Amino acid sequence: MRTLLAAFLLMLNVAAHAGEASKTITISDAWVRASLGKVSTTAAYVKIENHGTKEDKLLSVSTPAAAMASVHNSVTNDAGVVQMLPVMALSVKPGETVALTPGGLHIMVMNVKEPLKAGATVPLTLKFEQAGEITVEAEVRGLDGKPLKR
């Protein structure tokens, strides 16, 4: 009985450490803008923190809620023209926090399968070069991006 318990505790311990090891990258404040009327394109935003000692790169994003998701940067030049530039690999340096926020870096979410309503959550899977795939639940929020829960 005692050995069984010890083995069980050991298992727990191993599991906890495995969890920690994969947490060099953490994702927080994930949200998606509610889709506007019949429009099937929207954007998602996340905060990415690198707690590790090596640079990591966000390579791709996917969500079951839409046909396609990809990282873009909205860039406005001196003449006031805005362009969305695809970001193939978004670098997150050790100790760095990269925040995707409206009007700049964003995850473009194209062809949502159903309208996204504020208050719902959708899974977002972010694939990193080092940390692998991380799935988070992104809250669907209104235009101002204010959190609805908590």
Add this chain to the structure above:
Amino acid sequence: MRSRNFVIAGAAALILVASMAAGIVLKHKVIPPQPEVAATESKTRAQPEAETFAGKEPLNRPLVKFTMKDIADREVTEETYRGRWTMYFFGYANCPDVCPLSLLYATDLLKDLGLLADSLQIVFVTIDPHRDTADVLVDYMGNFDPRIAALRGTQQQTKDITQQFGVYYAYHSPIGTDTDEYAVEHSNAFYLVDQSGHLQRAFALKGEQGGAFLNKEIRATIFTTPK
């Protein structure tokens, strides 16, 4: 290629508009070649985006003609909003990041202006009439302050109105598999037209300043301009 043609057409239209404007002001006087127009032209050729008026204030350009429709299917021309300041901006409903933000700022601005908002008409013009049908726009605009007008026109009318303002836009080839998924790069500026229909200001929001910057500029232009 398509965008270069557009730029050349845009430059030609600008020169036409500018010389028409000069003609109205100068009446029978002989018009010497305008260095400012020449500068605009060469700049435009080197860099398509330079065709916008942003950064060249005050503009004081008369508006020529435009005809569009609002989302209630009423005809709107440059005469419609005479007598009030009008803030125009251009975008498209499928714009995932920047356009909803501009519309949110416009919504916040009207709320913040309170009663002063009566002196300002805000107008959103779609540069993507193919996808932004009246139906789509009605739904889309329902997310913002109902006082914001939304205009759409035919492809030609859209081209015409953007040329009046010096707005640049270009369609990108389809991204993804669905051919109806494309991005539109466009002038992300706000254009202020005074009560007499003159384009007075054009400015883009810079970085993080966002809605506060817009609010400040609008208040400074409309409510504290010495007359």
